[in-house]
Amino acid sequence: MAKVTLKDGVNWVGVVDWNLRDFHGYSIPRGTSYNAYLVIDDKTALIDTVKAPFCNELIEHINEITTIEKIDYIIVNHVEMDHSSALPTIVKLAKNSKILASARGKEELIKHYGAEFERVEVVKSGDKIELGKKTLTFLEAPMLHWPDSMFTYVIEDKILLPNDAFGQHLASSARFDDEIDQHVLMEEAVAYYANILTPFSPLIVKKIQEVVTMKLPIDIIAPSHGIIWRNDPMKIVNAYMDWCTGKVVKNKVVVVFDTMWGSTDKMARAIGDGIASFGIEVKLLKLRATDNANVVTEIADAKAVVVGSPTLNNGIFPSLSSFLTYVGGLKPKGKTWYFFGSYGWGGGGVRNMIKAVKEVGLEVVEPGMELKWVPTAEELKKCFEFGQQIGQKVKA
Ligand code: FEO
Numbered sequence: 001m002a003k004v005t006l007k008d009g010v011n012w013v014g015v016v017d018w019n020l021r022d023f024h025g026y027s028i029p030r031g032t033s034y035n036a037y038l039v040i041d042d043k044t045a046l047i048d049t050v051k052a053p054f055c056n057e058l059i060e061h062i063n064e065i066t067t068i069e070k071i072d073y074i075i076v077n078h079v080e081m082d083h084s085s086a087l088p089t090i091v092k093l094a095k096n097s098k099i100l101a102s103a104r105g106k107e108e109l110i111k112h113y114g115a116e117f118e119r120v121e122v123v124k125s126g127d128k129i130e131l132g133k134k135t136l137t138f139l140e141a142p143m144l145h146w147p148d149s150m151f152t153y154v155i156e157d158k159i160l161l162p163n164d165a166f167g168q169h170l171a172s173s174a175r176f177d178d179e180i181d182q183h184v185l186m187e188e189a190v191a192y193y194a195n196i197l198t199p200f201s202p203l204i205v206k207k208i209q210e211v212v213t214m215k216l217p218i219d220i221i222a223p224s225h226g227i228i229w230r231n232d233p234m235k236i237v238n239a240y241m242d243w244c245t246g247k248v249v250k251n252k253v254v255v256v257f258d259t260m261w262g263s264t265d266k267m268a269r270a271i272g273d274g275i276a277s278f279g280i281e282v283k284l285l286k287l288r289a290t291d292n293a294n295v296v297t298e299i300a301d302a303k304a305v306v307v308g309s310p311t312l313n314n315g316i317f318p319s320l321s322s323f324l325t326y327v328g329g330l331k332p333k334g335k336t337w338y339f340f341g342s343y344g345w346g347g348g349g350v351r352n353m354i355k356a357v358k359e360v361g362l363e364v365v366e367p368g369m370e371l372k373w374v375p376t377a378e379e380l381k382k383c384f385e386f387g388q389q390i391g392q393k394v395k396a
Pocket residue numbers: 078080081082083145146164224225
């Protein structure tokens with residue numbers, strides 16, 4: 001592999017997972033990468049590892065630059081297994097290395113990989129290790145993405161290694177932001193934020209403000225997934241601030257639904273037309289044709305979400321149950337939720353969806369709209385008017 005250098009002595013030694021399409025349950029159409037970094041000075045530090053099946057590739061990349069036995073420090077910024085499952089093999093080869101992690105990181109390493117990791121040395125925010133001319137320092141970042149998470153910063157090179165934060169699930173032969181189509185890059189960056197980091201938005205804002213207060217100069221942000229931000233690192237920081245604080249929300253409505261025999265589909269189209277009649281952008285997404293993760297990405301900049309389910313056995317249609325469970329964990333704030341659906345002899349779909357969404361604290365407009373059997377022309381007109389009411393509120 002051609003050597004990938006961020007700055008003299010700081011190298012990418014990660015791997016690209018070109019064909020992964022399911023990342024612990026959500027779809028990643030463009031694959032991903034597990035970025036590990038090697039800092040070479042009088043002493044050598046490896047920052048993070050990779051997913052276990054790619055361990056040999058990581059070892060090859062390290063050995064192209066140095067020999068793995070010479071690693072003095074292994075920094076574990078985050079214990080989730082996409083970054084640490086190669087670690088047990090790496091520590092056996094890098095026999096003399098010290099392993100550094102946050103206090104929670106040490107606990108989690110022992111629980112994941114056993115008592116061998118009792119030897120992990122705990123670092124906290126502000127601690128430093130001197131490698132020679134280069135110095136590494138640490139910034140704890142709990143819940144970005146797990147309680148153990150921390151950032152590593154190479155002081156002299158002004159490189160921030162924030163692990164999951166600012167990443168993207170994007171497999172590419174490009175490594176840097178100036179080597180890739182910006183639309184693709186930002187599309188994957190927002191999908192990553194929406195599906196992984198949305199629940200932690202207030203913590204992200206606080207962490208960014210903390211870094212700003214510390215006046216850390218940043219030339220490069222090198223996350224542990226996807227592309228490295230060297231041309232314009234503030235682009236992703238500013239984008240995160242906008243996403244986390246809801247600044248990107250626009251006059252857009254997502255209608256997400258499923259259908260058994262077409263009645264809820266007809267309702268969705270009429271409601272969508274009613275919303276669009278106010279000049280508002282509308283997306284109609286049918287579950288079973290669109291993955292939950294893609295719906296959540298579309299919702300990220302929408303003001304309202306309109307959810308439609310047929311009633312099945314007095315309850316919610318299964319694809320909608322899955323969606324509401326998924327979105328209920330992420331809890332995207334600043335959106336208004338509406339509900340509709342069709343039923344046969346007894347309703348329940350709409351009622352149960354409203355209950356589920358209210359329970360997780362999202363803003364629901366009641367009542368929803370429920371119709372029996374196949375909608376008549378008159379009922380479709382009512383659906384259109386329901387859409388108009390939503391459109392009017394969104395526009396206001
Ligand atoms: Fe990329 Fe939270 O692991």
